[in-house]
Amino acid sequence: MATPLIVGIGAITAAVAARQVMRNGALFGKKAAQELAKGGFKAKMDRSEAIEILGLKDTVAGRLKLREAHRSIMLANHPDRGGSPYIASKINEARDLIEKLDKKV
Numbered sequence: 001m002a003t004p005l006i007v008g009i010g011a012i013t014a015a016v017a018a019r020q021v022m023r024n025g026a027l028f029g030k031k032a033a034q035e036l037a038k039g040g041f042k043a044k045m046d047r048s049e050a051i052e053i054l055g056l057k058d059t060v061a062g063r064l065k066l067r068e069a070h071r072s073i074m075l076a077n078h079p080d081r082g083g084s085p086y087i088a089s090k091i092n093e094a095r096d097l098i099e100k101l102d103k104k105v
Contacts (some may be wrong), residue, residue: 043089047101048093063102072087 009022042049048058055070056062077083 012020045090045093045097047097050097053091053094056098063098066095066098 051058056065056069077087077091079085079088
């Protein structure tokens with residue numbers, strides 16, 4: 001009877017302690033903790049964000065893997081398979097942006 005109570009109190013204590021560590025930046029430093037908590041996408045996607053979304057490297061060889069990277073990420077995040085429509089749109093936007101910028105060069 002007492003064991004579930006002790007486990008519950010321990011879990012709550014661990015969660016509160018982890019929250020304080022993240023807020024104070026004791027583990028990563030104050031600036032790193034703020035950046036980690038910031039999250040989200042930029043208002044207007046740029047090339048570096050698009051490359052990061054698709055998990056590519058900004059090299060010629062990395063750009064050649066664009067279709068393969070896009071396909072594998074979309075298979076994991078497609079809305080028909082339970083993924084988020086917003087995330088899928090960002091993945092497509094990243095691919096389109098990189099293709100558009102590569103055609104200009």
